[in-house]
Amino acid sequence: MDARLEDPIAAGIAAQSDEAAGSRHQTLWWRLASIALFCGAWEIAGLVPINLAFPTFSSTVAAFFEMVGDGTMLKAYALTLQPLIIGLIVSAVLGISIGVAMGLRKSVEWMAAPIFIVLQAAPVAAVIPMVTFIYGIGLTAKVISVCLLALPVIVLNSYKAVANVNPSLINMCRSFLGSRWQQILKIILPDASPVIFAGLRLGISAGFIGIILAELLITPTGIGDLITYHRAVANYAHMYATIASVIVFSAATLSVLQWVEERWIRPEKKGS
Amino acid sequence: MVAVTRKFPREPHGEDMASLESIISVRGINKVYPGQVHALKDVDLDFPAGALTTLLGPSGCGKTTLLKIIAGLLAPTTGDVLVKGKKVTAPGPERAFVFQDFALMPWATVLRNVGFGLELRGLAEAKRNEIARRSIEQVGLSGFEDKYPHELSGGMRQRVGLARALAVDADVLLLDEPFSAVDEQNRRKFQEDLLRLREIERKTFIFVTHSIEEAVYLSDRIVLLSRRPGQVSQIIAPQIDRSGTPDEIRRDRAYLDTVEEIWQGLRQFVD
Amino acid sequence: MTLFGYRLPMMSSLIVWCLIWEIVGRLELVLLFPPFSGVLAALVDLVQTQKFWDATWTTISTFCIGMVLAIVCGVALGVLMGRVKAAENLLGMWVNVFASAPLSALVPVLMILFGMGAKTIVVSVFLFAIWIIALDTQAGVKHITPSLIDMARSFGAGRRDIYAKIILWAALPEILAGIRLGFIRGVKGVVIGQLLVSIIGYGELFEIYSRSFLMEDFWALTIVLFAFALLVAELVGMLEKRIEYYAGVRQ
Numbered sequence: 001m002d003a004r005l006e007d008p009i010a011a012g013i014a015a016q017s018d019e020a021a022g023s024r025h026q027t028l029w030w031r032l033a034s035i036a037l038f039c040g041a042w043e044i045a046g047l048v049p050i051n052l053a054f055p056t057f058s059s060t061v062a063a064f065f066e067m068v069g070d071g072t073m074l075k076a077y078a079l080t081l082q083p084l085i086i087g088l089i090v091s092a093v094l095g096i097s098i099g100v101a102m103g104l105r106k107s108v109e110w111m112a113a114p115i116f117i118v119l120q121a122a123p124v125a126a127v128i129p130m131v132t133f134i135y136g137i138g139l140t141a142k143v144i145s146v147c148l149l150a151l152p153v154i155v156l157n158s159y160k161a162v163a164n165v166n167p168s169l170i171n172m173c174r175s176f177l178g179s180r181w182q183q184i185l186k187i188i189l190p191d192a193s194p195v196i197f198a199g200l201r202l203g204i205s206a207g208f209i210g211i212i213l214a215e216l217l218i219t220p221t222g223i224g225d226l227i228t229y230h231r232a233v234a235n236y237a238h239m240y241a242t243i244a245s246v247i248v249f250s251a252a253t254l255s256v257l258q259w260v261e262e263r264w265i266r267p268e269k270k271g272s
Numbered sequence: 273m274v275a276v277t278r279k280f281p282r283e284p285h286g287e288d289m290a291s292l293e294s295i296i297s298v299r300g301i302n303k304v305y306p307g308q309v310h311a312l313k314d315v316d317l318d319f320p321a322g323a324l325t326t327l328l329g330p331s332g333c334g335k336t337t338l339l340k341i342i343a344g345l346l347a348p349t350t351g352d353v354l355v356k357g358k359k360v361t362a363p364g365p366e367r368a369f370v371f372q373d374f375a376l377m378p379w380a381t382v383l384r385n386v387g388f389g390l391e392l393r394g395l396a397e398a399k400r401n402e403i404a405r406r407s408i409e410q411v412g413l414s415g416f417e418d419k420y421p422h423e424l425s426g427g428m429r430q431r432v433g434l435a436r437a438l439a440v441d442a443d444v445l446l447l448d449e450p451f452s453a454v455d456e457q458n459r460r461k462f463q464e465d466l467l468r469l470r471e472i473e474r475k476t477f478i479f480v481t482h483s484i485e486e487a488v489y490l491s492d493r494i495v496l497l498s499r500r501p502g503q504v505s506q507i508i509a510p511q512i513d514r515s516g517t518p519d520e521i522r523r524d525r526a527y528l529d530t531v532e533e534i535w536q537g538l539r540q541f542v543d
Numbered sequence: 544m545t546l547f548g549y550r551l552p553m554m555s556s557l558i559v560w561c562l563i564w565e566i567v568g569r570l571e572l573v574l575l576f577p578p579f580s581g582v583l584a585a586l587v588d589l590v591q592t593q594k595f596w597d598a599t600w601t602t603i604s605t606f607c608i609g610m611v612l613a614i615v616c617g618v619a620l621g622v623l624m625g626r627v628k629a630a631e632n633l634l635g636m637w638v639n640v641f642a643s644a645p646l647s648a649l650v651p652v653l654m655i656l657f658g659m660g661a662k663t664i665v666v667s668v669f670l671f672a673i674w675i676i677a678l679d680t681q682a683g684v685k686h687i688t689p690s691l692i693d694m695a696r697s698f699g700a701g702r703r704d705i706y707a708k709i710i711l712w713a714a715l716p717e718i719l720a721g722i723r724l725g726f727i728r729g730v731k732g733v734v735i736g737q738l739l740v741s742i743i744g745y746g747e748l749f750e751i752y753s754r755s756f757l758m759e760d761f762w763a764l765t766i767v768l769f770a771f772a773l774l775v776a777e778l779v780g781m782l783e784k785r786i787e788y789y790a791g792v793r794q
Contacts, residue, residue, distance in 0.1 A: 030632035037633055053655045114554045121727050121776055122769035123734035125647070126745075129753050130761055134575050171345055172375035175363045176389035176440065186392075190379050205643045212645040217738055223648075231651055239651065246648045251640040 007202060055237035064241035072226065073245065079222030083139050084211045087146025091203055095151050096196060099158025103192070104184065109159070116159075119152040125213050132218040142214045149210035150203040157199020161192035194261070201257045208250045294318035295476050296342060296367075296444060301351035303337055310501035311337045315351070317504065321443075323492040324470060324477040328484065330538060334502030335480045336372075336448055342478065343369045343446050355444075365393075368442035372449045374429045376421040382408065382432050383417040389440035400439075407435040410472075412465070427458035444476045451486070463489055464518045484538070488512070488530045489521065496537060506537060577758045585759035586766060594748070599767075601744035605661050606733045609668025613725055617673040618718060621680020622710065631681070638681075642674035646732070650739045660743060664736040671732030672725035679721025683714030716783065716790035723779035730772040 039057045046056030055063075067073040098116075102109040128145050135141040165188050173187045215224020223246060230239035296319040303312040311334040319325050327335040340346040342353055344363040352359050355366055363369075368389070376385050383404055384391075390400035408417060411431040421429055430450055437445055451459045463486060470477070481487055487494050488510050496506040510530045514521055521527060561579050568578030589595050624631040624638070650667055657663040687710060695709050711718075737746030745764065752761040 027632075031636060034633045034636050038637060051656050110551060110553075111556045111559070114557045115560060117554075118557075118769060118773065122772045123731045125731060125735045125738060126749060126765050126768055129738065129749065130575065130758075133753050133756065166375075168371055168373050168375045169377065172369070172371060173388075173392070175343055175345055175367075175369040176392050176436075177363055177365060178392045182392055186388075187377070190377065209645040209647060212648050213735065216647060216651070227648070227651055231655065236655070243648045243652060247640065247644045250644050254643055 007198060053234075053236050055240055059237040060240045060244060063235070063237035064245060067226075067238060067241060073242075076222045076226045076242070077249075080211055080215065080224070081222075083142035083214070084146055084207055086139070087143040087210065088150060088204060088207045090143065091147050091150035091154055091207065092200055094147075095154030095199075095203065096158045099155040099160075099196070099199070100162050100189075100192075102155070102159040103162025104188075112155070113159070116152040116155045119148070120156055124148050125217070128210075128213055129217050132214075137218055141218060142211060145214035145218075146207045146210040149213075150207040153206045154199050154203040157202060158192070158196045161195030161199065162188055164195070165191045197261050201254060201261065204257065205250070205254060208246075208253075212246065293321050295321035295356060296478070297354040298338070298342065299352050299354065301338065301341060301353075302349045303334065303341065303346070304349045312341075312348070313501035313503045315502070315504055317495060319444075319476060319478055320493070321476050322474055324479060324490055325493045325495060326479040326481060326487040326491040327495050327497060328481060328487045328534070328538075329497035329502065330499055331482060332500050333497040334500065335482075335497055338497070338502070339446055339448055339478060339480045343367055345369070365440065366443045368437035368440050368445055370430075370433050370437045370445065370447040370450045372452060374421075374426075374433045374453070376429055376432055378421050381418050381420060382413065382424070385421070385432050386435045386439055389436055393440075403439050404435070407439040408432075410438060410469070411435045425458075427454045427462070430454055430462070438473070442475070444478065447477065447479045449480050449482065452481070452483075459486075460518070466490060467514065467518075484531050484534050485522075488527055488534065494534070496534065508534065575758070577762065581759045582762040582766065586763035589760060589763045589767075595764075598744045598748050601661060601664075602733055602737065605664040605736075605744070606668055606729060609665040609732065610672060610726065610729050612665070613669045613672035613676060613729065614722055616669075617676030617721070617725065618680050620673070620677040621718070621721070622684055622706070622714075624677065625681040625684025625714075626710075635681075638674050638677050641670075642678055646671055647735050647739070650736060653736075654740060659740050663740055664733060664744070667736030668729045668732040671735075672729040675728060676718075676721040676725040679717050679724065680714060683717025683721075684710060686717070687713045715786055719779060719783045719786070723776055723783065726775045726779055727772060730768070730775065734768060 042057040042060075046054050046059070049056075064073070098108075098112060102112050127148065128141075131144050131148075132141040135144065169187050169191060170183055173183045178186065212224065215222055216227070218224075220228045223242060226242045227239055230236070230242065298315055298317050301312055301315040302310075304310050315338060327338060329335050337346060341348050344353070344360060344367070347361065354360070355364065377388070380388070383401060386407055387395075387400040387404035390403060395403075405414075405417065408414060411434050413428060413431050413435065416424065416428065421432070424432070430453070434447075434450070451462045454462065466477075467490060479487075479490065491510060494508045494510065495504055496508065497503065498505040508530065510526070512521065512524055512526045512530070516524070564576060564579040567573060568576050568581065620634070620638070624634055649670060650663075653663045653666050653670075657666055691709055691713055692705060695705050700708065734745065737744045738749060740746055741750045745768065748764055749761070751757070752764065
């Protein structure tokens with residue numbers, strides 16, 4: 001089964017890149033049309049209004065700039081990004097190490113695989129509130145939440161990457177008298193790195209989800225706080241603005257990562 | 273010139289091959305895969321130094337398996353592989369392998385790929401680049417040193433694989449259907465190039481193919497393997513005058529007769 | 544992997560992990576983990592309470608409604624994006640964005656729009672599941688060899704036949720893969736929805752247990768949820784296996 005299907009971005013790429021490269025120009029126009037359609041629909045929905053608590057697109061944008069202007073948006077992101085970045089670094093280092101070890105040694109695979117498979121499929125969100133009750137409402141609990149969501153994804157992708165290295169290349173290395181270490185460093189890791197990087201990208205996506213969950217479920221700080229506060233005082237435009245900014249931020253970061261992945265990691269595998 | 277054929281299951285020692293020593297011998301090779309798949313049965317062969325021997329047979333006859341066992345990439349269930357009289361169980365510096373699917377590192381340039389065997393042995397970069405460049409020139413890829421595999425055609429990629437095997441200066445070159453993933457025109461060109469290469473490099477070649485014409489065109493000796501379980505069914509030494517142009521060779525009476533004879537011998541194995 | 548010559552089945556290390564859990568719990572090393580045996584006992588008690596079954600009913604019903612809607616709309620959307628270029632150009636970007644975005648941020652919005660009840664949960668499940676279903680369906684539809692469709696048309700098939708007899712079947716492996724992933728996301732959606740709404744279903748139970756530090760009940764409930772998620776994924780996986788025989792040779 002096509003493993004790309006598990007990766008929403010790769011599935012999206014797979015669906016779109018299979019045709020001949022259309023003109024850049026054309027894609028840009030379609031993008032703009034798409035955005036216009038979305039914003040237009042939003043504006044209309046707010047004007048109708050479909051719900052008294054549904055602000056128009058324009059009022060949301062206004063609220064967004066207001067929050068950027070008075071610094072609340074920036075402060076909120078700073079507070080939210082701290083545990084996110086720490087959690088992601090921990091998850092990346094730990095995750096890649098465990099995943100690669102799983103790919104290289106059957107015993108590690110046997111011990112670790114079930115745990116991470118369960119963690120990836122299961123609704124780990126259920127555990128987050130309990131984590132907070134035990135570890136307090138500070139940085140630790142939030143970092144743990146990020147790790148809980150990001151680690152399984154990174155581990156499983158790294159493991160899959162190492163396990164699916166082209167056996168012909170390994171044979172080639174053996175035939176030229178490469179030692180096991182040489183096989184690992186010169187063949188396995190380079191061949192696995194695109195999938196490992198894709199795993200990192202998915203892990204970052206999961207980490208985002210983790211931190212937002214943590215902030216919504218636990219005593220909120222940062223972005224979660226903004227959302228909850230504005231909801232409580234019925235500043236719906238501000239609340240929507242914050243939520244939209246989170247979605248946009250997440251999409252933008254992932255786009256950048258995807259670009260990096262295509263450009264630097266495996267330029268010859270673009271679109272495959 | 274008439275093709276001489278021998279129908280012995282065992283290797284005739286020294287007769288038509290004059291005083292050529294066997295650089296590689298296999299004795300009593302059996303390979304059984306899990307699930308009782310008997311790939312090779314009681315294979316005894318000698319490979320004379322400096323000659324090009326081809327392993328030929330229908331698919332599933334175990335010729336690639338045998339080649340990998342000789343290379344040390346696969347362990348036989350029973351039997352021994354002897355290189356220059358000494359038993360070996362793993363890859364060694366005297367044998368170099370050329371892969372059917374090229375096995376090039378997609379993230380490395382042609383230069384690095386060709387020098388990879390030397391890199392694994394710890395040679396300094398300057399030295400191995402120098403040797404690599406010479407090999408690249410030998411296979412006709414000068415100017416492509418800084419290209420990546422994805423920028424090359426199938427034929428060119430296989431030249432890189434060949435250059436890599438030449439760079440380590442092994443005594444024996446093992447080629448696993450090297451031209452099967454390449455188009456027909458390039459394939460013919462490769463065959464002609466390989467013949468020319470043989471005149472320069474006094475190496476031993478062990479070749480695996482399923483193409484009868486290719487085998488007869490290139491080989492000093494052809495070992496025919498039967499269907500699974502693979503056993504040696506015939507050994508043929510085509511007596512063909514290879515001094516003419518490629519086209520002359522392909523129209524030579526002896527060449528055509530040998531091809532026909534082998535085809536008749538292998539027909540029984542076609543579904 | 545093999546131990547003393549015996550091949551160990553894949554998930555068998557979970558038994559070892561349960562043992563480790565038991566030991567960690569007994570020694571009270573980590574407050575978060577009570578002894579595994581205690582959790583099992585709590586589980587046995589839990590399944591005998593009415594409250595649990597009420598909560599389970601809420602969870603399963605909202606989950607099923609949400610998933611059915613997500614599958615129907617997701618497959619339709621995916622087929623549309625796969626067959627109509629304009630749809631793909633206009634909608635593709637958004638589907639991609641939402642497939643990777645932290646959708647839990649949207650739940651507060653849902654709570655305002657749909658209230659604090661089961662409706663919100665259904666919409667949660669729907670939103671969590673639909674995007675990956677649409678994306679994978681789109682991928683499946685786009686990968687259909689044109690010659691299959693040409694073949695159908697050459698034998699006089701009309702629009703409806705082509706969709707029902709060719710397209711859906713040819714894309715089915717990817718559609719099922721998308722649905723399997725959609726189910727997993729749907730379970731996350733139902734849990735997150737309930738946790739945030741926190742006054743119904745499992746959310747309510749979790750709230751009670753967390754407040755009173757009833758660790759064993761908490762883990763018992765968590766295990767039930769995890770098992771549910773895995774079971775659902777496994778069931779779709781079995782469906783996928785049944786059509787595996789042709790998935791690989793399509794071309």
